Amino acid sequence: MSNTNQADLLPALHRLQEKFGYIPDHAIADLAKAHNMAQAEVVGVIGFYHDFRRTPPGRQRLRICRAESCQAMGADALAMHASTQLGVEFGATTADGEVTLEAAYCLGNCACSPAVMLDDDLHGRVSVERLDAILAEGRGV
Amino acid sequence: MTQRIFVPRDASAVSVGAERVCRTIENEARNRGLEVEIVRNGSRGLYWLEPLIEVEIDGQRIAYGPVAPEDVPGLFEAGWLRGGAHALFHGPSEEIPYLKRQTRLTFARMGVTDPLSLEDYRAHGGLKGLERALDMKAEDIVDAVDTGGLRGRGGAGFPTGIKWRTVMNADGGQKYIVCNADEGDSGTFSDRMLMEGDPFCLIEGMIIAGLAVGADTGYIYLRSEYPDAWDVLEDAIVTATREGILGANVLGSGRRFELNLFKGAGAYVCGEETSLLESIEGKRGLVRAKPPLPALEGLFGRPTVVNNVITLASVPWILAHGGEAYKAHGSGRSRGTLPFQLAGNLKRPGLVEVAFGMTLRELLYDFGGGSASGRPIRAVQVGGPLGAYLPESRFDLPLDYEAFAAVGATVGHGGIVAFDDSVDMAKMARYAMEFCAIESCGKCTPCRIGSVRGVELLDSMLAARPQRSNDDTLLRDLCQTMLEGSLCAMGGMTPYPVLSALDHYPEDFGLSPKQEEAST
Ligand SMILES: Cc1cc2nc3c(=O)[nH]c(=O)nc-3n(C[C@H](O)[C@H](O)[C@H](O)COP(=O)(O)O)c2cc1C
Ligand code: SF4
Ligand code: FES
Numbered sequence: 001m002s003n004t005n006q007a008d009l010l011p012a013l014h015r016l017q018e019k020f021g022y023i024p025d026h027a028i029a030d031l032a033k034a035h036n037m038a039q040a041e042v043v044g045v046i047g048f049y050h051d052f053r054r055t056p057p058g059r060q061r062l063r064i065c066r067a068e069s070c071q072a073m074g075a076d077a078l079a080m081h082a083s084t085q086l087g088v089e090f091g092a093t094t095a096d097g098e099v100t101l102e103a104a105y106c107l108g109n110c111a112c113s114p115a116v117m118l119d120d121d122l123h124g125r126v127s128v129e130r131l132d133a134i135l136a137e138g139r140g141v
Numbered sequence: 142m143t144q145r146i147f148v149p150r151d152a153s154a155v156s157v158g159a160e161r162v163c164r165t166i167e168n169e170a171r172n173r174g175l176e177v178e179i180v181r182n183g184s185r186g187l188y189w190l191e192p193l194i195e196v197e198i199d200g201q202r203i204a205y206g207p208v209a210p211e212d213v214p215g216l217f218e219a220g221w222l223r224g225g226a227h228a229l230f231h232g233p234s235e236e237i238p239y240l241k242r243q244t245r246l247t248f249a250r251m252g253v254t255d256p257l258s259l260e261d262y263r264a265h266g267g268l269k270g271l272e273r274a275l276d277m278k279a280e281d282i283v284d285a286v287d288t289g290g291l292r293g294r295g296g297a298g299f300p301t302g303i304k305w306r307t308v309m310n311a312d313g314g315q316k317y318i319v320c321n322a323d324e325g326d327s328g329t330f331s332d333r334m335l336m337e338g339d340p341f342c343l344i345e346g347m348i349i350a351g352l353a354v355g356a357d358t359g360y361i362y363l364r365s366e367y368p369d370a371w372d373v374l375e376d377a378i379v380t381a382t383r384e385g386i387l388g389a390n391v392l393g394s395g396r397r398f399e400l401n402l403f404k405g406a407g408a409y410v411c412g413e414e415t416s417l418l419e420s421i422e423g424k425r426g427l428v429r430a431k432p433p434l435p436a437l438e439g440l441f442g443r444p445t446v447v448n449n450v451i452t453l454a455s456v457p458w459i460l461a462h463g464g465e466a467y468k469a470h471g472s473g474r475s476r477g478t479l480p481f482q483l484a485g486n487l488k489r490p491g492l493v494e495v496a497f498g499m500t501l502r503e504l505l506y507d508f509g510g511g512s513a514s515g516r517p518i519r520a521v522q523v524g525g526p527l528g529a530y531l532p533e534s535r536f537d538l539p540l541d542y543e544a545f546a547a548v549g550a551t552v553g554h555g556g557i558v559a560f561d562d563s564v565d566m567a568k569m570a571r572y573a574m575e576f577c578a579i580e581s582c583g584k585c586t587p588c589r590i591g592s593v594r595g596v597e598l599l600d601s602m603l604a605a606r607p608q609r610s611n612d613d614t615l616l617r618d619l620c621q622t623m624l625e626g627s628l629c630a631m632g633g634m635t636p637y638p639v640l641s642a643l644d645h646y647p648e649d650f651g652l653s654p655k656q657e658e659a660s661t
């Protein structure tokens with residue numbers, strides 16, 4: 001019979017990440033104990049899911065959709081612009097700790113491609129100019 | 142009675158400004174001393190017109206869109222509360238051809254009602270299916286779904302009645318209904334729309350499934366990319382519980398059904414049903430070998446129905462109107478309707494629910510209006526990232542599971558993504574391999590290693606391309622290995638977009654143009 005205790009692990013990871021922005025190392029032992037798992041197993045689960053991170057993110061998370069519908073509407077150029085503008089590669093955080101740039105593979109906004117998401121805010125039909133405006137607004141400029 | 146104005150709360154509509162438009166309308170009405178009631182509805186699915194604002198006049202809804210905040214004062218000036226003429230005026234919503242020509246069964250309430258008003262839901266036919274089901278024997282519920290010919294809308298098209306019967310006949314004890322709301326396929330958004338725009342419909346469908354198979358507990362596995370759908374569902378579950386629809390005594394019947402929301406964590410492969418179950422159990426989302434089928438040994442080892450959002454949301458209509466009425470729509474062995482999703486480079490992207498059997502060309506041009514860029518449509522990907530690319534010569538294919546399978550393509554979850562002639566199909570093939578490499582669960586070699594090898598091969602073909610010296614033997618062999626040796630459709634179908642791109646657009650790969658029409 002499966003261990004139902006372990007079934008609370010993903011919700012617990014989401015709660016931690018919501019609180020800290022990432023899963024801190026010091027939480028792993030507690031998680032393992034609380035869910036009746038080995039620490040290595042917990043680390044394995046965290047590593048499997050793209051959402052969970054083990055290092056602090058930037059103050060904001062900018063996700064750019066790189067999937068097909070958005071590609072058909074110019075997402076590659078938008079992605080390139082974001083990377084140049086922010087001065088970071090995808091997956092990295094700007095030097096000032098403001099923005100973490102990430103790729104997304106469909107945000108369910110394909111009828112308003114290209115799409116980006118700044119934290120939990122979805123934006124559609126995003127031109128290069130709109131992206132700059134969204135980022136400026138996010139920085140409180 | 143105060144006049145009602147409908148402003149969608151749908152995430153896509155909000156992504157293009159519906160929230161700001163809503164605030165502007167409120168302010169403008171206040172400044173003008175006008176009393177209006179703003180209703181936050183779902184989206185009608187006419188996304189090129191979003192934010193689409195509807196003004197109710199004598200019970201009829203008049204559409205204006207796409208409305209930007211700066212258009213609002215002018216709309217008041219033009220007398221839109223009396224249906225005044227304006228450049229953004231589209232007349233009565235229901236008469237807009239894009240909407241009028243659809244057959245909205247599953248999406249009948251979409252954009253019409255306030256998603257969180259149970260009163261609205263009931264007034265528009267909601268709960269009729271559940272009420273019927275509560276008076277029926279379990280076998281009869283399954284028979285109705287079977288008669289309707291409903292097949293899984295998540296991708297594989299497996300007959301829902303057969304799946305339910307297996308779970309119904311499985312040993313007693315704890316059983317589960319799991320709704321697959323991972324909607325990972327690019328080019329698709331019908332699950333999101335339904336959850337945000339008509340959440341009670343999904344809840345009703347899940348309860349009916351529970352009654353049919355003898356399950357008293359359900360889970361909705363929702364992708365984390367959909368925070369708005371999460372909020373709406375959470376709210377709807379609270380309301381449904383308070384109103385005695387969910388809980389220990391479903392509509393006073395003495396039957397129990399509890400519903401849990403579960404958040405995914407950004408893994409495409411967790412849309413695969415066994416990976417999804419592993420994920421709910423708190424594990425890495427490794428795909429399980431089948432057998433055992435989830436229907437017999439699913440969640441926590443118990444008999445489990447795993448169905449897509451649209452599959453489950455189609456059930457209340459079938460129960461309310463009967464299997465025969467549903468079956469009356471469709472073509473061949475593809476019965477009923479499918480909410481197609483038009484996306485990519487199209488003038489009029491949106492949600493189009495029609496009976497199976499319509500051609501791709503009708504959807505792309507009659508509904509979609511051709512490309513947004515005005516250039517010729519060169520390629521269309523149907524059925525998500527694992528679906529084949531289809532060239533113009535295939536546009537007259539009827540949308541039907543069997544007709545698509547016959548040419549090595551898939552209808553899948555009904556996503557249709559159009560590309561104009563600026564597309565580089567070798568790059569799209571590379572992307573398909575890259576996506577598989579990023580999202581592979583890692584359990585089997587053809588998928589895990591094959592996809593990485595595929596990216597390398599395509600990179601070298603892309604680099605050599607100007608000299609036209611490429612040979613596709615290695616790439617085709619690799620695709621064959623993935624097709625034959627993968628445990629699930631992630632590795633097993635990634636070759637579809639790659640091979641179809643090779644077959645139909647060899648010139649993009651630096652191969653000599655094909656001599657004859659390829660076989661797939
Ligand atoms: C890699 C992969 C991803 C999948 N993603 C989804 C998904 O996001 N949503 C979905 O409903 N089905 C998805 N499926 C299909 C499911 O495995 C399963 O067939 C479906 O949930 C069954 O429900 P249905 O019969 O109602 O379609 C995916 C399959 C694979 C192989
Ligand atoms: S084909 Fe890929 S995703 Fe599917 S089980 Fe194998 S490694 Fe996992
Ligand atoms: S493909 Fe970008 S939002 Fe769907």
Ligand code: FES
Pocket residue numbers: 584585586587626627628
């Ligand atoms: S299952 Fe092991 S190689 Fe595919």
